[in-house]
Amino acid sequence: MPSGAGREGTGGGGGAPPQSKKMKFAVVVFPGSNCDEDAYHAVTDVLGQHAEYIWHKDTDLKGADVVILPGGFAHGDYLRTGAMARFSPIMREVERFAARGGPVLGICNGFQVLLEAGLLPGAMLRNDNLKFRCEHVYIRVEQTDTPFTLACRRGQVLRIPIAHGEGNYFAEPDVIARLEANRQIVFRYTDAAGDVRETANPNGSKAAIAGLCNEARNVVGLMPHPERACESVLGSADGLLIFESVVAALKTGAFGGSTGPALQTVR
């Protein structure tokens, strides 16, 4: 990390690939969101795409191509995490966007909001060690046919930080079985070699689940923070793959607010 390599994006300007039209990311801001600026920075300054903050009381995604629900403590998380955010006016629009096949990424608290909103199955419990944990972990990419993992290799191990107190994913065994059968488990906690081990599971999540997608595969939620791992000066640039994936997916037309061609065609 002290090495001088990879300071891309710290200059505040965009490092946009000049050859293409920029994609527009909506970063939804709930009261209590605190990773909204980090997602915005990763998308604009590092990735070179457009981003716009969308206030939770808004009812319009303003023509966004991708929606990010960022991390934080929406509404203070005094009830279950994400339990109040699902009632924010913008969530109706996010649901419609998702139903049309638009790519939606929920990070950390954003993942919890997706669970509460019913866009993804299951629930979050307190970490099994009962402590908030912030550190780099390894996650393995299980599925590459989602808009957020298109640019990854299957089985690829990413080093990405977590920062949560309630990331212990829980679902009933039949739900887990269905997730497995439908290939909806997108990321699992592993060790550096990519092996699932109890010691590599930071929070006790069932089936070592770090991230999921819905059946239509356009809505992805994960507990780790890819937006914190987009520049090597911050310890890892592996998270950039997640954002690059969705740019690639949109370019191929596989995903978008209107129903695009089936994803299989872009793989």
Place this chain on the structure above:
Amino acid sequence: MIDSQILERHGLKRDEYDRIVQFLGREPNLTELGIFSVMWSEHCSYKSSRVHLKTLPTEGPQVLQGPGENAGAIDIGEGLAAVFKIESHNHPSFIEPYQGAATGVGGIIRDIFTMGARPIALLNSLRFGELETPGTSRLLEGVVAGIAGYGNSIGIPTVGGEIAFEPSYAGNPLVNVFCLGIAVASDIIKGVASGVGNSVYYVGAKTGRDGIHGATMASAEFDEKSAEKRPAVQVGDPFMEKLLLEACLEVMRTDALVGIQDMGAAGLTCSTTEMGSRGGAGVEIDVSLVPQRETGMTPYEIMLSESQERMLLVVKRGREAEVERVFEKWDLHAVHIGEVTSDGLLRVKDQGHVVAEIPNRALTDEAPVYRRPMAEPEYLAGVRRLDLDALAEKGPYFFSANHDLLALLGSPTIGSKRWVYRQYDHMVRTNTLNVPGLGAGVVRIKGTDRALALSVDGNGRYCYLDPYRGAMLAVAEAARNVACAGARPLGATNCLNFGNPERPAIMWQFAQAVEGIGAACRALGVPITGGNVSLYNETDGRAIYPTPVIGVVGLLEHADRLLSRRFQAAGDIIVLLGEDRGELGGSEYLKVVHGLVAGVPPALNLESERALESLLVDLADLRILKSAHDCSDGGLAVTLAECCFDAGGIGAEISIEAVHAARAMAMNRAAALFGESASRVIVSTTVDNVTEVLERAAAAGVPARIVGRTGGNLLRVAVGGHMAIDLSVDEAERAWSSAVERYFQRRVA
């Protein structure tokens, strides 16, 4: 009728009461007495410390705001300011660890954004009794969870800090919290009320009965009844504060604001009087308009409540609607509770009837100031005596240097604090370049090429043995840590934790420490821009070690020239900058291995220190260093070991000279390995660059010599040609990694 019992409950002395009567020209009513009692409490008035604090250096070309405002500010170039301060929350944290620590974090964050700065980093400095002492692990767990609970929720990373364990803190832990924010230098906002007729607004959480007399509690000693003071501890709501933070920063962009201040200690009382006093104006409010959480609250209770997450704003007349709109957006209600007046009075009304009327100056500038008697403590002569030869003869016996090093690495004060800092979100805001545990915390400033390095340091044991020298060493260590990251130290903030100032020995410690801080800050070019004094840190008549904690902020003009403590590659050359004098007085070695707190702390030559720090910044800027690590607790051997940790198992082969501190060989070896001589840094560099490093050190007048080379997976240190330490890095790192964690492992589900 005000009788002596009422006075005692308010912590006021009879002569202080007489002064109140003189100021008012009449007897105060109970509300007025309450207002005087909190404003004249040690916590708010600095009545014992003020005469000493005045001697501190507070000026410099880089200083944009010195002491007296909510926080200090220094110029960091490109039109930006670093706004920072450190504050204590010791007393509340002992009574209620989670909420005490949490509200400490909340308070210091408010001080920063009140200045118009966006808070971007937190640090903390904590002191506890030994972890073996019953109750200590629970206290640590609660304090850490409280800091995490607040900082993580609000989304400000905790990027560093320090923790030490000493028996003297068992009945009185220290929780000092530091916050840094960034502001546009020209947009710094102050806590002033001015412009007659301007509107006074109340924003944030409702006022409850919590925290009444928190400031007076913080101005008294503890005894076995202290737990009964729990109702005086406030409860924090980080979500409310997050809303306040965003809404206030948005309001500040409108220029409709005249001044703003948070309601911290002494709540509404302190914010109204201080704002009025700074603006040379009066403030009139009606407490019946203040949003209240409980029914039947009296003006006395409303004025003295320390409910958290509340702000007082002065808004330009005619611009009120703009301000109200911003708060509405964030679902906060800004309530118009009064006006700025021209009469210099704090006038409190209740439904239109005046219930208190006091000249602002009587509460602030004219508050009592004491030049309390001082006397050198009697314990000093005894504890300063350290006869190494006698120690060597007495035994009990001598362990191997390997054993001693492992014992030091495994002691909680030196060992890894990972168990603590991984509970803190230290990465949010994606600016953290040096994560906790690597030396100074370093955060980049997006939109520029710059970064800031931050360190908080203090050594209570040193100050117990010699408060003047100990305080100087604290400043030097904080500045040196910042310089080790490659940053030029620019400014400092201090948190002065001491016992009961009414005892001459404590007052002497305080005065000596302030003198030491002043001398070091002047010599090292780091003016004090603000801070906090916490007195009465005593339980059952036993004071804590005098503990000044210093926070230093330094600037890296090029963030990519940042250094950390870790060795980077095998085959690099290891250079020791500075001079070994084998000083064991007050060392961790004496405490951990011999159970001894004795001797005098290491000498400090401020000129050498300054030369060393500026050399480090130059070498980092030239990109000819690969790592740099300050030599402090545990001496050279511990420093070298730490350079090997988290570095992928890179070892080192070292050879150092023997020092002659005693007749006994074993003591000389210990002095060379574990002595804590100041102004020393271990750096690593490539074979190609080492000549330049040595030449530049010589030119700067800094002693420098090659002591070894990185490589292998062993840490081997020879002293005077005899192998003293020969350990696998793995084994050493295991001892270090589990030093704190092992006290909690059993409790993990």
